[in-house]
Amino acid sequence: MSDEAPKIRQAQLTEEEGCALLKVRFNEAGFKIQERFVFEEVGVSVELDGFDPEARVGYEYLTTEEGDRIEFTPSVVASLEGLMEKGELFLLMIDERSVDAKGLSLAAERFLAYVKSEQSS
Amino acid sequence: MSRGFGVRDWLRRARDLLPKLQDQSDRFHRAQRAHRDLAERLRQEIPERFEGLLLDLLPDITAASLQRVAKVTGALGGADPQGMVAERRTAIEAEQAEIRSDVEIETAQQRIEGPLEDEITELKRSLGPIRRFLREAKHPRLDRLLDCDYGTPSYSVPWWRLSYYSDWKAGDEILEATGAEFEEFAAFREAFAGRFNQGVISQSKYEARVEEQGVLKRTLSRYRELEQSLTQVEDLVLLELRGTLRAFLQARGEGALEGRIDADRGAKNMALGWVGVGKRLQYVQELERERLTPFGAAIEKSLAKMRRKSVKYARPKKAYTRFSADEIERTFVDRSAKWDKFWTRYDAAFAALNDFDDRYHYGRFEDDFLWWDLFCDGRVKGRFSEEVTEFYEEYEEYSWESPWDDSDGYEWEEGYAAAAVADADGRDEGELWDGS
Numbered sequence: 001m002s003d004e005a006p007k008i009r010q011a012q013l014t015e016e017e018g019c020a021l022l023k024v025r026f027n028e029a030g031f032k033i034q035e036r037f038v039f040e041e042v043g044v045s046v047e048l049d050g051f052d053p054e055a056r057v058g059y060e061y062l063t064t065e066e067g068d069r070i071e072f073t074p075s076v077v078a079s080l081e082g083l084m085e086k087g088e089l090f091l092l093m094i095d096e097r098s099v100d101a102k103g104l105s106l107a108a109e110r111f112l113a114y115v116k117s118e119q120s121s
Numbered sequence: 122m123s124r125g126f127g128v129r130d131w132l133r134r135a136r137d138l139l140p141k142l143q144d145q146s147d148r149f150h151r152a153q154r155a156h157r158d159l160a161e162r163l164r165q166e167i168p169e170r171f172e173g174l175l176l177d178l179l180p181d182i183t184a185a186s187l188q189r190v191a192k193v194t195g196a197l198g199g200a201d202p203q204g205m206v207a208e209r210r211t212a213i214e215a216e217q218a219e220i221r222s223d224v225e226i227e228t229a230q231q232r233i234e235g236p237l238e239d240e241i242t243e244l245k246r247s248l249g250p251i252r253r254f255l256r257e258a259k260h261p262r263l264d265r266l267l268d269c270d271y272g273t274p275s276y277s278v279p280w281w282r283l284s285y286y287s288d289w290k291a292g293d294e295i296l297e298a299t300g301a302e303f304e305e306f307a308a309f310r311e312a313f314a315g316r317f318n319q320g321v322i323s324q325s326k327y328e329a330r331v332e333e334q335g336v337l338k339r340t341l342s343r344y345r346e347l348e349q350s351l352t353q354v355e356d357l358v359l360l361e362l363r364g365t366l367r368a369f370l371q372a373r374g375e376g377a378l379e380g381r382i383d384a385d386r387g388a389k390n391m392a393l394g395w396v397g398v399g400k401r402l403q404y405v406q407e408l409e410r411e412r413l414t415p416f417g418a419a420i421e422k423s424l425a426k427m428r429r430k431s432v433k434y435a436r437p438k439k440a441y442t443r444f445s446a447d448e449i450e451r452t453f454v455d456r457s458a459k460w461d462k463f464w465t466r467y468d469a470a471f472a473a474l475n476d477f478d479d480r481y482h483y484g485r486f487e488d489d490f491l492w493w494d495l496f497c498d499g500r501v502k503g504r505f506s507e508e509v510t511e512f513y514e515e516y517e518e519y520s521w522e523s524p525w526d527d528s529d530g531y532e533w534e535e536g537y538a539a540a541a542v543a544d545a546d547g548r549d550e551g552e553l554w555d556g557s
Contacts, residue, residue, distance in 0.1 A: 090281065
């Protein structure tokens with residue numbers, strides 16, 4: 001069997017497909033992802049694509065096919081990143097338009113491994 | 122009034138006539154092929170004879186040869202071949218001197234094959250691994266990784282962004298593609314920058330040396346061409362003068378030779394050969410256009426019409442068609458005698474042109490000479506040619522006198538005698554091939 005990835009894995013994902021894939025990978029890692037979770041902290045109120053409020057782990061598409069998400073202004077992103085720098089929030093931010101299944105899956109795997117190590121330390 | 126013939130009579134006569142028409146058609150096509158073969162042969166012969174005449178008139182550039190050309194043709198009277206030779210020689214030597222001022226000819230070949238070739242080989246060899254490395258490192262994200270300082274302490278993309286992981290993945294892929302030569306991307310970055318610069322420098326050096334070698338080769342080749350030309354200056358001037366003579370004779374035709382050339386029998390014979398072949402070709406083309414083609418067209422038309430009507434009257438619904446004696450007579454009139462007469466005349470005219478041997482030297486350039494009569498020895502009327510017809514009208518008292526006697530061994534075909542008989546019946550040739 002060829003080592004080359006099937007073509008389907010190299011195809012670019014839509015935001016909807018990307019969110020579905022991430023939900024599966026995050027749930028496999030033991031998180032309980034809620035879709036379109038309304039996050040309201042540190043003066044920020046945004047709807048996250050997927051989030052486990054108990055573990056404070058989730059994911060968010062900053063960039064969509066149509067362009068950057070309006071509510072994720074630089075100051076909102078800076079507030080969220082401030083929480084992540086302190087280890088109080090773990091949000092995988094999808095900041096690239098061109099995303100394939102293989103790349104996104106690998107990124108999720110590495111991100112989740114990092115989160116686990118952070119949370120256990 | 123009763124109509125006396127039925128369809129069976131009509132079809133029986135058609136069955137008799139069709140093979141005769143077919144025979145005529147076949148004969149026409151055979152004649153047409155022979156005609157065109159002859160025309161092609163003559164067409165090829167004209168330039169050969171013309172070049173032969175030029176070679177005869179101007180075999181070299183001596184003063185005697187040029188005087189002869191001027192006397193016989195009126196061309197090249199003011200030509201100064203020795204001056205032309207000197208002028209060409211000076212121009213060649215000037216170009217050689219200019220080349221020598223740029224290139225040391227004596228050592229150029231040694232430089233091309235020695236140091237330059239060695240340097241090119243070495244640069245090509247050193248470029249090989251660099252090109253391979255750059256090819257292996259090629260990745261859609263490479264420029265980004267280099268720009269955002271990936272692999273260095275300055276890299277600032279945070280770990281929670283997808284781009285961080287995309288950079289990580291691309292970096293791994295590049296390291297893998299370059300054959301695991303580097304463990305860390307930082308080492309790759311350093312090597313890449315060095316080898317890229319080295320590649321650009323070596324490539325530009327390589328291109329410069331190849332260009333230099335090419336220029337040197339072309340210059341040396343040109344210098345040797347000039348050396349060769351110096352040994353052939355006289356030949357080149359001869360070709361140039363012959364070209365001038367060629368253009369002169371082509372522009373003026375046989376008129377340039379009339380009168381002047383008579384004293385030079387050898388040149389005159391060659392010139393008559395050239396002009397005579399042209400005349401022969403002219404008559405061949407006129408004979409086809411004015412006689413053979415119209416006859417063939419009429420035969421083909423009759424044949425097609427007879428076939429079409431044969432099919433029509435063979436149909437059951439035409440079984441009771443009746444024809445008058447007059448209709449039958451008009452449709453199936455016996456044209457064999459007319460056809461035979463056409464072929465007798467045509468064959469005689471064609472044979473005169475086809476069989477004429479190399480006796481062009483009996484020709485003349487004067488207006489009161491008719492080439493057609495030379496080709497047929499005055500035995501066939503050439504009224505198919507407008508030129509011949511006009512000649513007969515202009516010279517009413519003219520009669521052909523054979524310039525040779527039987528002791529020349531020239532034997533005429535029997536066809537000429539038959540043609541002479543055909544002419545003697547007083548009928549106009551034209552009516553023989555009007556297709557009626």
